[in-house]
Amino acid sequence: MVAMAETPADIRKQRYHHGDLRGALIAAAREIVNAHGADGFSLADACRVAGVSTAAPYKHFRDKNDILKELIILGMEELHESRHAALAVHGGINPAGIAAMGRNYVAFARREPGLFRLMFGLDPELKSDPKVDQVCKTCFGGVIETVGIYCATHGVSHDPRIIALELWAFVHGVAALVIDGDFDRMAPGLDTDALIDGAVPRLLHYHNR
Amino acid sequence: MVAMAETPADIRKQRYHHGDLRGALIAAAREIVNAHGADGFSLADACRVAGVSTAAPYKHFRDKNDILKELIILGMEELHESRHAALAVHGGINPAGIAAMGRNYVAFARREPGLFRLMFGLDPELKSDPKVDQVCKTCFGGVIETVGIYCATHGVSHDPRIIALELWAFVHGVAALVIDGDFDRMAPGLDTDALIDGAVPRLLHYHNR
DNA sequence: GTTGCCAAGTTAATGACAATAACTTATGTT
DNA sequence: AACATAAGTTATTGTCATTAACTTGGCAAC
Numbered sequence: 001m002v003a004m005a006e007t008p009a010d011i012r013k014q015r016y017h018h019g020d021l022r023g024a025l026i027a028a029a030r031e032i033v034n035a036h037g038a039d040g041f042s043l044a045d046a047c048r049v050a051g052v053s054t055a056a057p058y059k060h061f062r063d064k065n066d067i068l069k070e071l072i073i074l075g076m077e078e079l080h081e082s083r084h085a086a087l088a089v090h091g092g093i094n095p096a097g098i099a100a101m102g103r104n105y106v107a108f109a110r111r112e113p114g115l116f117r118l119m120f121g122l123d124p125e126l127k128s129d130p131k132v133d134q135v136c137k138t139c140f141g142g143v144i145e146t147v148g149i150y151c152a153t154h155g156v157s158h159d160p161r162i163i164a165l166e167l168w169a170f171v172h173g174v175a176a177l178v179i180d181g182d183f184d185r186m187a188p189g190l191d192t193d194a195l196i197d198g199a200v201p202r203l204l205h206y207h208n209r
Numbered sequence: 210m211v212a213m214a215e216t217p218a219d220i221r222k223q224r225y226h227h228g229d230l231r232g233a234l235i236a237a238a239r240e241i242v243n244a245h246g247a248d249g250f251s252l253a254d255a256c257r258v259a260g261v262s263t264a265a266p267y268k269h270f271r272d273k274n275d276i277l278k279e280l281i282i283l284g285m286e287e288l289h290e291s292r293h294a295a296l297a298v299h300g301g302i303n304p305a306g307i308a309a310m311g312r313n314y315v316a317f318a319r320r321e322p323g324l325f326r327l328m329f330g331l332d333p334e335l336k337s338d339p340k341v342d343q344v345c346k347t348c349f350g351g352v353i354e355t356v357g358i359y360c361a362t363h364g365v366s367h368d369p370r371i372i373a374l375e376l377w378a379f380v381h382g383v384a385a386l387v388i389d390g391d392f393d394r395m396a397p398g399l400d401t402d403a404l405i406d407g408a409v410p411r412l413l414h415y416h417n418r
Numbered sequence: 419g420t421t422g423c424c425a426a427g428t429t430a431a432t433g434a435c436a437a438t439a440a441c442t443t444a445t446g447t448t
Numbered sequence: 449a450a451c452a453t454a455a456g457t458t459a460t461t462g463t464c465a466t467t468a469a470c471t472t473g474g475c476a477a478c
Contacts, residue, residue: 055429059425127389137394140394140395173385262458264457267437
C-alpha cells in the first residue's frame with residue numbers, strides 16, 4: 001500500500017544493519033499517519049518503507065503505541081516551538097501576536113492533519129504516558145502563560161486561565177473542523193485566518209471595555 | 210474482549226434467525242465505539258455481543274465502514290434534534306438559548322465521546338457518502354440558521370455565517386478538548402458550562418455595542 | 419589481529435480481524 | 449405442499465501485531 005523508499009535507501013539496501021532504523025521508522029510513520037490517519041497506519045507499512053522485516057521495529061519500540069507516542073512528543077514539541085516564532089513575528093504579547101499564535105495552530109493542523117489528530121486523540125493509553133503528559137503540559141501551559149502575561153500587562157481583570165482556555169478551545173475547534181472537512185462542507189473557501197483575527201480580540205475583551 | 214449479550218438474547222439464542230440483527234449490531238457498535246473508540250471497534254466484537262457468526266453482518270451492511278456510516282447518521286440526527294430542545298428550554302433565539310445549544314453540544318460529546326469523535330473524524334471515506342453528507346449539512350445548517358435569525362432580530366450587522374462558524378468552532382473545541390482529557394490535564398474540575406456561558410455573549414457581539 | 423559479546427537484524431509462528439464464497443435453514447407466498 | 453429467498457452458517461484467504469528463536473556483523477578487550 002505504501003511504496004518502498006528508493007533513492008536514499010539504495011546504499012543501505014545491501015546492509016544487514018540499517019544505520020538509523022529508529023529515525024527512519026519515525027519518519028515513515030509520520031508520513032503514513034498524515035496520509036492515512038493514525039487508524040490507517042500499520043507498522044508493517046512503515047517496515048516496507050524502511051525496507052526491513054516486520055519484526056525489526058521491536059528492537060526500537062515496545063509496540064505500535066510506543067512509536068505513536070514518539071510522534072505525539074515530536075508534534076507537541078514542534079507546535080510549542082512554532083508558537084514562539086509566531087508570537088515574535090507579530091510584535092509580542094498583544095492581540096495581534098495572540099491571533100498569530102492561533103493562526104499558527106491551525107496552520108500546523110493543516111500541514112500535518114494526521115499528526116494533529118493523533119496528538120488530540122481519544123485513546124487514554126497514549127496520553128497517559130508520563131513523557132507524553134509532560135510535553136503536553138509544557139505545550140499547552142505556554143499558551144496559558146502567554147495569555148496570563150497579556151492580561152496582567154493590559155489590565156484585564158478576569159481570570160486569565162479562563163480566557164486562555166476559551167481562546168484555545170476556539171482555535172482548536174477551527175483546526176478540527178478545517179481538517180475533517182466540515183468547514184469546507186458548510187462554507188467552502190472560508191478564510192480561517194480572517195475568522196481567527198476577528199474572533200480573538202472579542203475573546204480577549206472580558207470585563208475590560 | 211466484549212461480553213456476550215445475556216438477558217435479552219436468551220430467547221433468541223436457540224433461533225437461527227435473530228429477528229433484528231441489523232438493529233442489534235448498530236446498538237452493539239454504538240456501545241463499543243463509545244467504550245473503546247472507533248479504532249478499537251471490531252465487527253467481530255459486535256458479532257459476539259449479538260451472538261452471531263462473524264459473517265452475519267454482511268447480510269445487512271456492505272462492510273465495516275457501512276455500519277460506522279449508520280452510526281454517524283444516527284448521531285447527527287440526534288444532535289440536530291436535541292439542539293431544538295435545548296433552544297426551546299432557554300427562551301428561544303437569544304444569547305441564553307444559543308449558549309444552551311452550545312452546552313448541549315458539549316453534553317452530547319461527553320455522553321457519547323466515541324460517537325462524537327467518529328462523527329467528526331478524519332476519514333474522508335465515511336463522510337463523502339451522500340446520505341452522511343446530507344445529514345451533516347442539515348445538522349450544521351441548523352446552527353447557522355439559528356444564529357442568522359438571532360442576528361436579524363437583534364440588529365447585528367456582521368455576516369451571521371461568520372458569527373455562526375465562530376460559535377461552532379468554539380463549542381466544538383471545548384467538546385474535543387474535554388473528551389480527549391486535555392482540559393482536565395490543564396484545568397481539572399473546570400466548569401465548561403460556565404466557560405460557554407461566558408464566551409458565547411462575547412462572540413455574539415460583533416460591531417454591535 | 420583474533421575472539422567473542424551483544425545490538426540489531428532475520429525467519430517463522432500464533433492469534434485477531436475483515437471480507438468472500440459456498441452452503442443451510444426457515445419463512446411466507448403461491 | 450413446494451420453493452424462492454432472506455438471513456444465517458462454516459470455511460478460507462490475506463493482512464496485521466506480536467513473540468520466539470535464530471543470524472549477522474561491528475566493536476572492545478585481550
